[in-house]
Structure formats: C-alpha cells, structure tokens
Amino acid sequence: MSYYDGAYFFLWLAIALGFGYIALSWRVPKTAVVLITSLFFLYKVLGDQPKQLAWLLGFVLWQWVLIQVQLKANQTRKNTISLFRLLLAGSLAPIALTRVAELFPVPSLGFLGISYLTFRSAQMLIESRDGLITEVRPLDYLCFMLFFPSISAGPIDRSRRFVEDLHAIRQKEERSELAILGLYKLGQGFIYKLVVSQWLFQLLTTVKGWDRGWMQLSAYMYLYGLYLFFDFCGYSRMAVGSAYILGIRLPHNFDRPFISENIVDFWNRWHISLSHWFRDFIFTRFTMAAVRNKWFSGRLRTAQVAYLVNMFVMGAWHGLSAPYLCYGAYHGVLLGVSNTYLKKSKFHKNHREKMWYRAASIAVTFQLVMFGFLIFSGYWVGY
C-alpha cells in the first residue's frame, strides 16, 4: 500500500478519518488520535518492508538524540557553534548519504519520506539552537515526524505550529467547519490527482510516441508542467484535507501558481512549504552571514548569489542528477535576474500597475516556469 494511492489506501483513509473525527468529538486527546492513525498507516505501508521501517524508526530516533543534545547544551550553557555544526551535520548526513549513494549502483539507503522528514528534524534542531524551541516532548515529536498525511511528501509543517494545533481543543462548530473544509479539499485533491493528472499522464505518454521535433517538445513541455501541477497539488490538497479533518491545519503548498507575475511571486505560490523552508533556513542564514561579513559588493550581488546557492541546494535535495541540479541552478539564476529587474528596471516601475504589462508578465513567467519543468523532467537526458 502507498500513501494516497490505490483503492485500499482510500478505504482505510475514510475509516481512519471517520474514527479520528468521532474520537476527537468524544474528547479523545488529539495526540492519541494522530499517533494511533499515523502508526497504523506506517504499519500498513511499510509493514512488508521491515528494513525500510527499521531505517525510518532509526532515523527518527537518531534525530531525537541530536535535538536533545542541543537542548541539553543550551541548558548547561555549553552550546558552542562547533557543537551545533556537528549536530547539524549528523542531522543532514542521512539524506546526504542517500543522495550520494544514488549515484552508484548500490541498493538504496533511503526510506519513504526521508527527504521530508529531514526538513522537520533539521528545523527543530536549528530552532533549538536559536532558542526558539526549549523542549521537545516525545509524543509531540513522534506525532510531528510520523503524521500520516504529510509523512511521504509534505506539506512541510513547522514543529511549533504543529504542536500548538496538537494541543488545541476546538469547539464543535469550529471543529466541524474545519472538517467540512477538509472534506472539500480532500475531494478536490482526489479529482486533481486521480482524474486530471492521470488523464494528462495518458496524453504525455501519447506525445512521447510522436515524431521528435519542436511540436512534440512543446507539447511535452506544457503537458508535463500541467501534469506535475495536478499531481502534486492534488496530493498536497488531500494531505491538507485529511489533516484538517483531524484538527491539524497543515500549511498549503499551492496558490494558483500559474498566475504568478514573476519568478519571485512564483515561489510564493508553488510548493510553498518547501520554498519557505529554504527561505527561512538557507537563504536567510546565508544572506545574514554575507551581509554581516560583507562577502559581496552590494545588495543585488548578495541576493543573486544567495538565490543561486539556495535554489541549487533545493535542486540537489531532489537528487544529485543533471535534471535536478540544472533545475535548481536555472531557478537560482532566474531569481537573481528577476530580483535585479524588479528593483532596478525603469520600464517595470513605469508600467507595473498596467493590465497589459501584468498580463504579459504572467505569460512570460508561465513560459519560464514551464521550461524549468522541462529541465526537471529529465526528458532531455532520456527519462
């Protein structure tokens, strides 16, 4: 069984959400509901792959230890930057090793959700170092890490926000309103992923069989981009919808990305939880160091380098292969150029409010974005 895939999963989802919602209305603690349903799905999905399950649980335990060491160091005032760097390296080692191992003909080190789980644990470690997190309780931690709607592919939540929701006791009206909204999102996501995206995939397969040429490449490009959107947005919506029914307001991943007026806007509309994670934990920290130590001459140059570094790491996070790395570099360059353009261009300043300019901006951004997805698809290297 896979998360959000196949009739059996959806059958169990309906049962789990139904029981979960009823349990919540009987005042069963949300922690219990979340933990029991999440462990249940973990067993259903990975029960027949004990090695993967062992890796996952080992990973969860490993990250727990690292976070506790950081918190203890804070308390005893022994939190040196060297210790933090060591812990962070330990936290990122599993995904780094998995990605590197993918380059060689060895069995995969990874397990389902490793890339997304790393975000969650790294966030907790970094915010512990920042002093924003002063304690991590075991049950809260397990719920956050193993929460079944988002364990396999996000959305990437933040622990403080999640734990607040976990302990929030809502009144019946608010709870039922949230659940109805959740059902709606679940339905919408279902149609996106299991109807629209599947249909687009069929079209994509057909186009692959066409004679090679510009027509075929263009058709493939647009279809792939749309397929990716409906597939991922559909999944994300189902995840968010499921979470809402259980009283957890997971963040959204998509906000009408194809009406973006520039690339900066785009990354506030596409895979939002990922983009914001990278903004908060990589872009901002790199830029702070750059500004403080005056690595670059001026704001624009600093932004250009920071965007490139940020997006390149994002690409590498997907995988250490050409499509992903080029995708990252491509968006890094686009962001740097866009930022400079938006800040410095007189043409932009003069026309930014005009309808024709905005329409043209949307069209241009759409083309740039679609081309980026073509790079991502790996079609050009025979995927």
Added chain:
Amino acid sequence: MREKVLDMMIDICEEEAIREEPDADLFELGLMDSLGMVELLVAMEDEFGISIAPTEITQEEVSSVNKIIALLRNKGLEVE
C-alpha cells in the same frame, strides 16, 4: 532612539518618504522583501544589540515602521 530606528529603516528601504508614513505596508509597496528582512535582522543586532532569529518573526510583524518599533520595544528597547 526613534530617529535611529527611522534612519535604519530608510537605509534598508532606500526611501526617505517612510519617515512620514510609519504605518504604511512596506512589503506591499515593494520597499521591503526577504533580503530587506535579512538586513533588518542584521541591523537590529548591530545598531541595537537585539538578536532575533529568522523564524522568530513573520513578515507581518515587521511590515511597517510602527510595527518594527513595537517589536523593538517588546525586546526591551526604550523607544518613544
């Protein structure tokens, strides 16, 4: 002290006019963005010794001059 905060903001936003509009939404006006946030965090530490972690605040909490002053006040700075 207020003057010092205003000077810091004008330096970051590169716009004198915000002196007159302490409630204007700087992000909406395009005067502040992610990079501006970073410069704000660094400047708050360098000018006022107030250290704020990147994920401690949201863009919403620093979207106007008055909000920034309120934040600094909360962090112990004496600003009129």
